[in-house]
Amino acid sequence: MRIFLSLSLLVFTLASAFAGRLDIAIVQFPDPKTAEQLNAALAGTNLFEMTNSSRTMSKESDLKGGTVIFAQSLQTAGGAFGSSTRLSNQRADVSGTLNGNAVSVKVEIIEGVKAGLRSFENKVYTGSGSLTGGSPQILSMRIIKGKAPSVVKGQAKVVTYELSTAVIAQYTP
Numbered sequence: 001m002r003i004f005l006s007l008s009l010l011v012f013t014l015a016s017a018f019a020g021r022l023d024i025a026i027v028q029f030p031d032p033k034t035a036e037q038l039n040a041a042l043a044g045t046n047l048f049e050m051t052n053s054s055r056t057m058s059k060e061s062d063l064k065g066g067t068v069i070f071a072q073s074l075q076t077a078g079g080a081f082g083s084s085t086r087l088s089n090q091r092a093d094v095s096g097t098l099n100g101n102a103v104s105v106k107v108e109i110i111e112g113v114k115a116g117l118r119s120f121e122n123k124v125y126t127g128s129g130s131l132t133g134g135s136p137q138i139l140s141m142r143i144i145k146g147k148a149p150s151v152v153k154g155q156a157k158v159v160t161y162e163l164s165t166a167v168i169a170q171y172t173p
Contacts, residue, residue, distance in 0.1 A: 019075045019076055019077040020075075020076065020077065020171055020172055020173040021048075021073050021074070021075060021076075021171070021172045022073070022074045022075075022076050022081070022098060022103070022169065022170075022171050022172075023047040023048045023051075023071070023072075023073050023074075023136070023169065023170045023171075023172070024070075024071070024072055024073075024074070024094065024105055024107065024167070024168070024169050025047055025050075025051040025068060025070065025071040025072075025136075025167075025168045025169075026068075026069040026070040026071075026107060026125050026165065026166070026167055026168075027051065027056060027066040027067065027068055027069065027165070027166050027168060028066060028067045028069055028163055028164070028165045028166075029065065029066045029067075029163065029164040029165075029166070030065055030066075030067075030161075030163060031065075031162065031164065032143060032162045032164055033062065033141075033164040033166070034141075035138045035141045035166075037062055038062060038063075038138050038141075038166055038168075039137065039138050040062075041058075041060040041061075041062035041063050042060075042063070042135055042136040042137070042138070042168065043133075043135050044135060045058060045060065045063070045135065045136060046136075046170070047071075047136040047168060047169070047170040048071075048073060048170070050063065050136075051068045051071035052071075053068065054067065054068055055067060055068065056068060069109070069165070070092055070107055070109060070125075072085065072092070072094060074094070076098055078098050078099060078100070079097065079098065079099070080095075080096070080097050081094075081095070081096055081097070081098060082094060082095040082096075083095075089111060089112040090109055090110065090111045090112075091109070091110045091111075092107060092108070092109050092110075093107070093108045093110075094106070094107050098171065101130050101131050101132050101171075102128070102129075102130055102131075103128065103129065103130075103131050103139070103169055103171065104126075104127075104128040105126065105127050105128065105139060105167065105169060106124065106125070106126045107124070107125045107126075107167070108122065108123070108124050108125075109122075109123045109124075109125070110122050110123075111123070125140070125142075125165070125167050126140060126167070127139025127140030127167035127169070128140075129169075131169060131170065131171045134170070134171075134172065135170065136168050136169065136170040137168065137169060137170070138166050138167070138168055139167045139168065139169050140166070140167045141164065141165070141166050141167075142164075142165045142166075143162065143163070143164055143165075144161075144162070144163040144164075144165065145160070145161070145162050145163075146160070146161055147159065147160050147161075148161060
């Protein structure tokens, strides 16, 4: 029994030592962007360093001003992966697969709403794509258009907005 436990601990330690780091982030920009535009701006950047705050930190003008909705680093050697985390009143469940350079990710953010004892708001972000070249890649993009009331100095207006939300991933072996 001791030999089995020792061998399983050794295998787990070796697998962790050879595992790479998969960085996943969901970033929302206050203006319309395209996937090509963001992929060009992401070339040569490090996703982990860029999303190390609630706002994106980059010298690239296309990446400035983004709000980091979610960011997490996972140790994985490939195959299926998953993680759950809780911050304040939010829970985030991450699941997906990494096979070679192909990745598929699903991030489900569940937020408690103060409208009752058991009220929750559920947001799901999914994306898939190829992670080549070691730079961050856009896995999916969503453009959100809407109108919202705005009051400035007693003057009420209806303003329109257009947000770009991107699921971004980077694999570092």
